[in-house]
Amino acid sequence: MEQHENFRIKSRISPQFDPWDAWHTRLAKGRYELTSVEFTVTNLCNLRCEHCAVGEELVEREGAAIPVELLIRRLDEIDTLQTISITGGEPIVSPKVVKETIQPLLKYAKSRGIYTQLNSNLTLPLSRYEDWIEDLDVLHISYNYRDVHDFHRIVFAKMGREVDIKAAETLFGRMKENSRALAKAGVFVSGESLLSPFTSQFIDQMHHDLVEMGCARHEVHPLYPSDFARHADLISLEQYEEAIHRLLEVRDPNTWILFGTLPFFPCSDDRQHRGLYTQLHETPNVTVRQDPDGRNRLNVNGFTGDIIVTDFGDVPSLGNIHHDRLSDIFDRWLQHPLAKKYHCYCEQAKCTGPNILVANAYYNNWDFTKRSAEGLVKIV
Template sequence: MKEPLSIHNDPWECYNNIDQFGQHTLTNIEITTTHMCNMRCAHCAVGHTLTPIDPETINLSDLFAALDRVEHLNTLSITGGEPMFSKKSIKEVVTPILKYCEERNIYTQMNSNLTVPLNRYEAIGEYIDCMHISHNWGTLEEFTTVGFERMGRQPKEDAKARLFYTMIENSRALSEQGMFISAETMLNQSTIPHLEHIHQEVVKDMLCSRHEIHPMYPVDFASALTGINIEQSIAAMHKILDIRDEDIWMLFGTLPILPCNQDESSKRLLERLRTAPNVTVRNDPDGRNRLNINVFTGEVIITDFGDHEGTLNTIYNQSLNDTFNDWIKSDKARALNCHCPAVKCVGPNILVKDMYYQDVDFKKREQMMHTLNT
C-alpha cells in the first residue's frame, strides 16, 4: 500500500535516494507516450517534437523488460504531447504502462493539460497518484492566444475557450472524486502580473491539492521567450508567498537560487521557504534519479526538453541502470552533482547552471558549505 502524497512524502524528491542509498540512484522513469497534442503553447518545451500522428511504438514487452531491471524503480511519469489525446494511445500504451506500475506498486504521474473529455481521465483514475497540469493563464485571452500560438490552422475562438473551461471543470470534478491534482505555474513576464488570480483559480475553482511554482527557462521550442532574472524570480516568489492559501501545499522547484549563494536576498527567500507552513522545495530530478524513455524508439535521454546531452543510449543497447551510471560519471553530471547534507541540496539542474552559473565551480561551493557547517 502506497503512502499518500503529502509535504512529508514526495516520492519525486531525489534527495530521498541520498537518504536511502547514500548516492544518486535511478528510481524515476519518465516515458514519452505521444507526440500528438490538441494545443501548441508558445512556452511548450517539447513543441518542436509534436506531430499530427504518432509512429508505431516499440514492443511494450521490451519496455517492461527494461523497467524490470530497474530494481529500485519507485516513480514513473507519463508525458507527451498530450498523453490523453488519442484513444488508441490510451488503450494500447498509457493503460498498460499504468497497470504495470500498479503491479509493482510504483507511484505514477500523468502530465496532461486536462482539456480532453472527463471520462478518459476517469477510466484511468484508479492508477494515477498525481495528475500534473500546467496553469499559466492569467486571462482567458492568454489561454486562447498563447496556448495555440504555434498552431498553423487556428481553431475558432469559442472552441479554444471551451478547452479552458473544460480544464477548470475537469480539475474540479476529478479533485472531488479524490484525485490528487498538482497545477504548475511557470514564473515569466506573462504570469507574474496574474499570480494571485492564478493561485485562487487553482485553489478555489480547480480544487487542486498542490500548486507548484517554477521559474521558466527558455529551451528548445520556447527558446525565443524572454525569461526573468534572479531578482525578478525572488520578488515573484515572495509575492506568491504573501497571497497564497496556507491550507494548500505549495511546491517550489527548479529554483535559480541555492543555499550556497551568499547574497542576502537569496538567503532571506530560502529561509522564508524553509519555515513557511505547507511549503516544500524540491531538488530537480533530471539527471539525479530520472531518465526519459521514448516509447517510439526506445531512446533514453536525461529529460524530454533540452538537447544538452542528446540520446544517451537505447533500452536495446544498454540497461537503464548502466545508462544512468554512465551519465553520473560524465563530466557534465560531475559539474552539477554537488551535495550539501546540512541543507539537503544537490545543486542546480542543467538549465539553471547554464542560464545563471556557467562559470561557477559547485564543487568549490560544496567545500565552502562543508566548512561553514562543521
C-alpha cells in the same frame, strides 16, 4: 491483478514525502540511484503552447510505438524503481495510446506499489479520463493564464492557423471543470505554473485559480529556455524573488506549494537569496524539490527508444531501450562530466545542486562544486 514480487506499500504523497524528489535517496544511500523513469508516449497534441518544451517534436500523425511489453521488461530490471511519469504531447489524445500503453503501465506500476504521474492539458472530455484514472497517483497540468484570452493566445500560439476564441472558451472551461470534478473524486491534481516575464506578475491570481480548481498542489518552476520557448525572455532573479514573496503572502495555507528547479541556492553570495532559500524550507506546506533529472530519473522516447537524462536539455542520447538496461545507462551517466559538474551535495543545506538549464541561465560562471553553505542553520 497479481501483486508483483517487488511490491512496495506506498506512503501518502505529501509535503513530507515527495517520491520524485532526489533528496531522499541521496541522503539515505549516500549516492544517486535510478528510482524514476519518464516515458514520452505520444507526439500528438491538440494544443501548440508557446512555452512547450517539446513543441518541435509534435506531429499530426505518428508512427508505431515501442510495444509496452518492452517498456515493462526494462522497468522490471530496475530494483530501485519508485516512480513512473507519463508525458507527451498530450497522452490522452489517442485512445489507442491510452489502451495499449498508458493503462498497462499504470496497472504494472500498481502491482509493484510504484507511484505514477501523468502530464495532461485536461482539455478533453471527462469521459476520456474516467476509466483509468483510479490507477494514477498524480495528474499534472500546466496553468499559466489569467483568463480565457490568455489561454487563447498561449495554447494556440504555435498552431500555424487562426483559432476562434469560442474554441478556446470551450477548452478553457472544460479544463477547469475537469480539474474540479477529478479532484472531487479523489484524484491528486497538481497544477504547474512557469514563471516568465508575463506570469510572474500574476502568480497570485493563478494560485487562487488552481485552488478553486481543486488542485492539491501548486508547482512553480522557471520557464525553461528550450524548444518553443528557447527565445523567450527569462525573468531576472530579482523578479523571481518578488514573485515568490507575492505568492507566499497571498497563498492558500492548505494548498501545498512546490518550487522546482529553484534558481536560489544556500551557497549564494547574496544574503537575501540565502535567506529566501531558508524561508522556503521553513514555511509550512511549502517544499523545494531537488531536481530529478539526472539525479534519479531518465526519460525514454516511446518511439525511437532513445534514453536521455532530461526531456528539456541538450544532453545527447545516452543509449537505447532496445539494447541497453536503464540502470546501466544511469550508472554510466553518473560518470559523465556534466553529472560531475552539477552533482554537488550539501546535507546541511538540503541541496543537491542546480538543474543544468538553471545553471546555464543564471550561473554560467559558477563552479558549484567549489562553493559551500557555511554558516547556514541546518535544514531538516
